[in-house]
Amino acid sequence: MSAPVTTGTGADTARPPQRRVDPARWVRDNLFPTPFNSVLTLVFAPLVVWATWRFARFLVVSARWEIVETNLTLYVVGGFPREQLWRLWLALTILAAVFGLLGGVVGVTAREAAVAAGRTTATTRWDRLARLGPPALLLLVLLGFSRTFTPLLLTGAVVAIGLSLSLVARRIPAALRRAVPLITVAGVVVSLYSISSFGGVPRDEWGGLLITMYYTIGALVVSYPVGILFALGRRSSLPMVRWVCGAYVEFFRGSPLITLLFTGWLVLPFFLPADFPTPTLVTRALIIFILFTSAYVAEIVRGGLQAVGRGQWEAAQALGLSPWKQTRLIVLPQALRAVIPGLVGQAISLFKDTTLVLIIGQQDLLAIAQNVTKQDEFLGQGYIIESLVFVGIVYWVASYWLSKESQRLEVRLGVGQR
């Protein structure tokens, strides 16, 4: 059974036939094609409608959001001293500036390359707008609960700085563009230290979404390169390297993250030499996340390496590329491309796994969500539901953003591949 097709008259024959979408027909073909499917539709359609209605009604009508409104700052930064909050805004401004710059330069370089190669750029204005959707939603969720206008104004200013620098970046002469990634790295380092050093707030006092993001991004940035090295190490021709990398991966993959966090919390300090300064709890937890995630990344990347055919190595060898360049220029780019979904999945996993720091007494976003319900005015009135729904939405939107960006990346890197 095929949908009706308009028969082309002479002038139309050069174009593909247009399929007419008839709503009644669509409903019949997709919702009631067989008796069994009709039953499924009749059972589940009301269920979906009912659940959506209940959830929407909860969000808009019955939820008592005052717990979030009262404690918004707590959710976002935890016990971070309020008189030092300006440091966070400063750091955000620096980050917006350098990433605006980087984004602008990357965009304009890609567009120039596409034009030089005679390809049309695939992104439309609508694509670019849609891309801003998830981060905008995240801001909306966070700022929507603010009782004052200050965060809104400051956020507006930060976003404006980022966007205007991305426009400025388009006018940077090509020769200076190479400096931009370095500036970005410098900006990230400066912004981190502007929070914690120079009379600032040590990381052990960070909390809420701030510490969650610190763990997630910190662990991602370090564990991905390290994981790639372990994956390459497992395929090394040197047995010792292969063995050590294999043992590392198997050990950390075989241990529950909670156990490792406990180890980092309680056991690790005993094993350090007496005169060796014990790293702070936050640093120990970060190290555990890095060690754990590297092992998983190594296995994901190893899968990608195996997907690259022998012929690719041979062609690279035959051209006289050195072993390191065979890996870096030919095999690794293809391997990583093949495992983008797995790598992003691991990033999302890590983002959510950071909630486990709750058990070593850290005040991350989830811990705060539970603790605020113990405040006098909210105690024992079931506010936990609102609190968890709010935090759940924050986690969901951020994960959705990551996932969308990864799909974009897949499409972009998949150009011309069949």
Next chain:
Amino acid sequence: MDEGTTATSLTGKALEAGGTGEVMIEITGVEKWFGDFQALTGVDLVVGRQETVVVAGPSGSGKSTLIRCINRLEQHDRGRIIVDGTELSDDLKDIQEIRRETGMVFQSFNLFPHLTILENITLAPRHVRRRARKEAEENAMRLLERVRIPEQAHKYPGQLSGGQQQRAAIARSLAMEPKVMLFDEPTSALDPEMIKEVLDTMEELAESGMTMICVTHEMGFARHVADRVVFMADGGIVEVDDPESIFANPKEERTKLFLSQVL
């Protein structure tokens, strides 16, 4: 050895450098084992500068293994291989030296799918020969014109037909300005209508004075383009002769049998 006379006459033909008469590749007593299976049973062959040698024979006879040993995609277990004065040893420097001077074209093209055709061709000159990007790209465009696909420069391999991909792969090898080109069944994975465009490219290359060793089942190509045809069976060279003689008047039973099957 009970076929002493043939062996000597064979050795004579196999060790006569063709082309300019100057020796380009010297293969002496090369043996190769895959586990307990002996893939090459002591091969002797000399190829002269600017000579085109076609290697033919039934599948499993060791043709591909032989040319893959020349640029160390396979490691030979015994014997010597000398390419343009450099002996292939376990020293990575010698291996890289020989690989730089030796281009190889594969049955399955093996273009790099994540790079455009132009990037495929400029990669090795830029990273191995350290050429400037602009110079490498200009040279790549000249080569693409030579293999008649300049309009494909900015496409990805997956967007090209098999014949175009193989010609791009030839251009990629030529970009390193090799002294020797090895062809490992370059037309076996192609649709019939695309075989000719690749063979034409190879013929032009041979006429331009490139030293070539081609493993192929294209007997027409062997007849018209080869200076010598090497017939292999069971890991050894059975017969070497100029194409007219070997096609018109094969001396060995194995050669006769093979030719009667493929012609």
